Amino acid sequence: MKYRELLKEGMEELKKAGITDAQIDAEYLLEYVSGMNRASYLMCMMEQAPEDVIERYREFIKMRAAHEPLQYITGEQEFMGLSFAVSPEVLIPRQDTESLVEETLSVLKDGDLILDMCTGSGCILISLLHEKKTCQGIGVDVAATSIALARENAVHNQVEAEWLVSDLFTEVKGEFDVIVSNPPYIATRDLEELMPEVICHEPKRALDGHEDGLYFYRKIIEQAPLYLKPGGRLLFEIGYDQGESVPDLLAQAGFCDIAVIKDYAGNDRVVRARLHDL
Numbered sequence: 001m002k003y004r005e006l007l008k009e010g011m012e013e014l015k016k017a018g019i020t021d022a023q024i025d026a027e028y029l030l031e032y033v034s035g036m037n038r039a040s041y042l043m044c045m046m047e048q049a050p051e052d053v054i055e056r057y058r059e060f061i062k063m064r065a066a067h068e069p070l071q072y073i074t075g076e077q078e079f080m081g082l083s084f085a086v087s088p089e090v091l092i093p094r095q096d097t098e099s100l101v102e103e104t105l106s107v108l109k110d111g112d113l114i115l116d117m118c119t120g121s122g123c124i125l126i127s128l129l130h131e132k133k134t135c136q137g138i139g140v141d142v143a144a145t146s147i148a149l150a151r152e153n154a155v156h157n158q159v160e161a162e163w164l165v166s167d168l169f170t171e172v173k174g175e176f177d178v179i180v181s182n183p184p185y186i187a188t189r190d191l192e193e194l195m196p197e198v199i200c201h202e203p204k205r206a207l208d209g210h211e212d213g214l215y216f217y218r219k220i221i222e223q224a225p226l227y228l229k230p231g232g233r234l235l236f237e238i239g240y241d242q243g244e245s246v247p248d249l250l251a252q253a254g255f256c257d258i259a260v261i262k263d264y265a266g267n268d269r270v271v272r273a274r275l276h277d278l
């Protein structure tokens with residue numbers, strides 16, 4: 001079977017399964033399986049594909065046809081220009097989250113100690129430390145599987161950080177200059193509206209913000225003052241419709257300098273606040 005025929009078969013399979021970007025995904029998976037870049041892959045379209053390539057390609061097409069995200073098939077996702085290993089144990093890093101990283105970078109000072117709550121793949125903390133070499137940080141997650149992957153991602157991106165399995169602050173010690181978090185923030189009743197890629201394959205614990213989606217913000221805001229230095233910063237990613245509710249929670253808890261920042265799509269995406277100086 002020629003590469004060209006194999007690609008056509010894959011594309012049709014994905015179209016049949018209702019995958020929106022059938023062509024792009026079919027091409028991407030063929031590039032991935034054959035290990036070729038785009039230029040060399042286009043050159044060999046008329047050549048015979050090796051048996052093992054055909055077999056692996058069909059297997060991956062089957063996974064994608066079942067709406068498995070591409071990133072779980074290839075095991076990687078790019079974020080802030082770095083490469084992150086991902087597995088179904090962690091949320092796939094989102095471009096939206098880059099807004100949180102950018103905003104955090106703008107408040108970080110040399111030598112700051114950062115806490116990344118609900119670190120997942122570790123993408124936020126690793127990107128921050130990769131950019132600001134003088135800072136240090138601890139990444140926290142309730143799942144040991146996430147922490148193992150975050151640790152692996154730190155090594156891969158040549159970043160040194162501490163990693164801790166902890167149910168929010170239970171195992172955390174010390175005082176931080178900056179606490180950053182992209183916690184689960186989707187209200188339980190809205191979970192079923194998510195794309196099958198997300199709801200059937202990404203970990204529910206990384207998405208579910210309980211009844212009104214604000215559970216983790218409440219918990220973190222309540223305890224953050226005990227773990228922030230005076231004047232310390234707290235930054236969250238938020239859902240597009242949480243640009244009032246999360247700032248309200250911060251104001252009620254006595255935080256100051258509260259600001260909401262939009263993402264590249266123009267949606268409210270980041271909230272920034274500061275703990276009062278003593």
Ligand code: GLN
Pocket residue numbers: 090091092093094097118119120121122123124182183184185205206207
């Ligand atoms: N901090 C990770 C990310 O932003 C995981 C977030 C989560 O699991 N809610 O991708």
